[in-house]
Amino acid sequence: EVQLVESGGGLVQPGRSLRLSCTASGFTFGDYPMSWVRQPPGKGLEWVGFIRSKPYGGTTEYAASVKGRFTISRDDSKSIAYLQMNSLKTEDTAVYYCTRDNGGSYSRYFDSWGQGTLVTVSS
Amino acid sequence: QSALTQPASVSGSPGQSITISCTGTSSDVGSYNLVSWYQQHPGKAPKLMIYEVSKRPSGVSNRFSASKSGNTASLTISGLQADDEADYYCCSYAGSSTFVVFGGGTKLTVL
Numbered sequence: 001e002v003q004l005v006e007s008g009g010g011l012v013q014p015g016r017s018l019r020l021s022c023t024a025s026g027f028t029f030g031d032y033p034m035s036w037v038r039q040p041p042g043k044g045l046e047w048v049g050f051i052r053s054k055p056y057g058g059t060t061e062y063a064a065s066v067k068g069r070f071t072i073s074r075d076d077s078k079s080i081a082y083l084q085m086n087s088l089k090t091e092d093t094a095v096y097y098c099t100r101d102n103g104g105s106y107s108r109y110f111d112s113w114g115q116g117t118l119v120t121v122s123s
Numbered sequence: 124q125s126a127l128t129q130p131a132s133v134s135g136s137p138g139q140s141i142t143i144s145c146t147g148t149s150s151d152v153g154s155y156n157l158v159s160w161y162q163q164h165p166g167k168a169p170k171l172m173i174y175e176v177s178k179r180p181s182g183v184s185n186r187f188s189a190s191k192s193g194n195t196a197s198l199t200i201s202g203l204q205a206d207d208e209a210d211y212y213c214c215s216y217a218g219s220s221t222f223v224v225f226g227g228g229t230k231l232t233v234l
Contacts, residue, residue, distance in 0.1 A: 035223070037169075045161070045169065045212050047223040061222045097168060107216055107223050109159035109174040116168055 002026040002112040004098045009117030012088055020083040022098030022114060030054060030076035033101040035110060036083050037095035038119075047107075048096070050080065056105045066092075088121045095119075126151065126224035127213055134232040138182075140201040143229045145213030146194060153194040156214035160189055160198045162196050164209045172211075173198060200231070208233040 008020040022034065031078040033056070049062040049070045060072050071084040081098060092120050099110035128146040133142040145152065145160075152158055158176045161169035171180055173189040176196065186207075189198045196215070200207055213226040 037225075044210075044228040045163075045214075045225045047214075047225060050222065063222075102174070103216075106219075108157055109171060109214070110161070110169075111174070111180065112170050113170070114167040 002100060004112055004114035005015050005039070005098065006096060006098050006114045006117040008095045009096065009119045009120065013123050014088060014090055014121055016088055016117060017084070017086045019085070020096055020098075020119070022081040022083075024079045024081070024098075027100070029074075029079035033107070034072075034074065034081040035099045035101045036072060036081075037097045037099055037110065037113075038092075039097070040091075040094040041114070046094075048083070050101060050103075050107050052105060053099065061107075062102060085119070088119075090121050093119060093121045116119060126221070127215060128218070129211075129213060129226040129229045131227070132230045132232065134234055135203045136234045137203050137205065139203050140199060140205065141212035141231065142212055143182045143198045143213075143231070145196040145198070145215075145226050147196070147215055147217075147224070148194055150221070151194075151215040151217035152191065152196050154218065155216045156191070158189070158191055158196040159214045160187075160196075162209050163212065169212065171210075188201050205233050207231060230231065 003025045034048045049072045095116040096121040098114040160173040163169040
């Protein structure tokens with residue numbers, strides 16, 4: 001059974017940093033790209049970013065709203081994906097979901113989701 | 124404002140059918156057969172219901188079907204059940220620049 005467990009969320013002040021982790025199990029992590037999707041309280045889903053698997057270069061793509069501030073990385077030996085969030089803004093407040101992407105060099109669809117972790121950016 | 128346009132809400136009675144539209148552009152929905160649909164119950168993570176326009180993952184009821192015409196994708200739920208009451212989101216690959224776009228979501232109410 002595919003499982004994705006996010007951790008690292010919490011309350012953080014504007015301008016500060018936070019790193020989220022997504023620990024995967026139940027599948028060969030290194031074979032899949034991963035995406036992060038967020039959902040502000042009471043609002044819709046927003047794609048945040050994507051990291052390719054190593055066979056596709058392990059490169060990343062980001063939404064315009066986070067490009068230059070957020071960085072996605074992966075440690076295939078530990079089956080963990082990370083979302084490093086810098087220069088946080090109040091509008092980054094959201095539940096952050098880790099997803100398994102069924103794509104290759106591009107995103108196709110998100111076939112498994114974690115339970116989400118809440119990030120609150122506030123002074 | 125979301126990149127893909129969905130109606131804010133739809134409703135139907137048990138046993139009826141409803142359709143949710145998802146309108147994009149020639150840069151996303153119209154260019155790629157990579158439209159997916161997600162169901163989200165309150166307080167829960169989204170769940171994949173449809174991928175690649177019209178394919179159902181294993182375990183998803185065949186009461187859920189979907190299609191695409193031009194820049195608009197559609198999700199149809201037949202034989203509405205109480206548990207279908209949820210938010211539904213469409214999503215599309217949007218090319219190397221924008222990459223992925225979601226719709227704003229549609230709240231389905233089963234009357």
